[in-house]
Amino acid sequence: MEFIEYMQASGHEELAVWTDPANGVKAFIAIHDRTLGPSLGGTRIWPHPSDEDAIMDVLRLSRAMTYKSAAAGLNLGGGKGLIVADPRTDKTEAMFRSYGRFVESLGGRYVTTEDVGANAQNMVWIAEETPHVVGLPEELGGSGNPAGMTGFGVFQGMRACAEAAWGSDSLEGRRVAIQGFGNAASSLAAHLVEAGAELIVTDIHDDALQRAAGLPRTSLVAPDAIYDAECDVFAPCALGGVLNEATLPRLRCQVVCGAANNQLATPEDAQRLVERGIVYAPDFIANAGGVTNVYFEIGQPYDREGARAHTATIYDTMQRVLAIADAEGITTAEAANRLAEERLTAARGHAVLDSR
């Protein structure tokens, strides 16, 4: 029962299990911490080879959501859902309706949205059974695809890093190497082009490269060549784990700031970035625009302007993280964790006072 020890050590509140073989559902929902509000995190559809793998994945992901929302100044806790299934072959309306009843059974302690393997239609099916779902299509009053806001937030974080690296937050004339040109990167690129940056783009799919090729001041490179690209900023916008022992010595940038989750392969890689003199924007600070977007859909008509204004504060949050790292002599990754923990501790203190 390794996972129970992990839950105790990392302060998880709850792990819920749902089985409904008739509808092809085996699902888990992890609630890490609700100090700041209801737990929120996407539902991932993934065919994990074992229940242990699935459970550890959903537990780790729910904890990461607590930190992301706390640092972003949102009144949300951390949660995550997981349906153990192959998203290419197994998804049905019956599956998502059953899963919606699972979400409903938690009484609002967990609010779900999209994650890897899920799409907006799947959220519509979940919404047939529970109101505790966000990220619905815009035509249904929802906030739609969050990637546009994610890209806007990464752009704000990058500006703050530019200030730290070069004394000006302007990205005009800066060369930004973007790894992966999907939804979030496309939005980021639009802001960068508008700001006068030059782009170096890679992707493993031709259609993505074709879209990038149409942008001004943009060149394309092969997927592996992106690590060697002469640039000012490296923006990982595809996979996790790309900042590692093998890739870090190759980077020729002064800032790393992108949308991808879990960019550091190990905690030591944050220190390796410091040793290379590279300003690292912690991923969960930079990419919080997506969760911010769905936050502004909870319990109300979606408020796009509110979401955009809050996402713009990623600039200030990033500055605070960089300042904490500087003052305390710690990595920016540690500083980001500290910022989130301080907010949680302050809120827990209030909770104690309130209950007296």
Ligand code: NAD
């Ligand atoms: P996406 O699937 O739209 O785009 C990912 C792109 O990366 C695809 O075009 C894919 O072909 C490309 N890619 C995959 N492997 C690659 C490789 N080895 N080299 C180069 N390109 C590669 O995904 P997205 O929604 O844009 O998300 C990108 C990253 O940002 C993910 O890590 C995601 O978890 C994270 N993120 C996204 C959001 C959001 O709102 N979309 C929010 C927070 C975090």
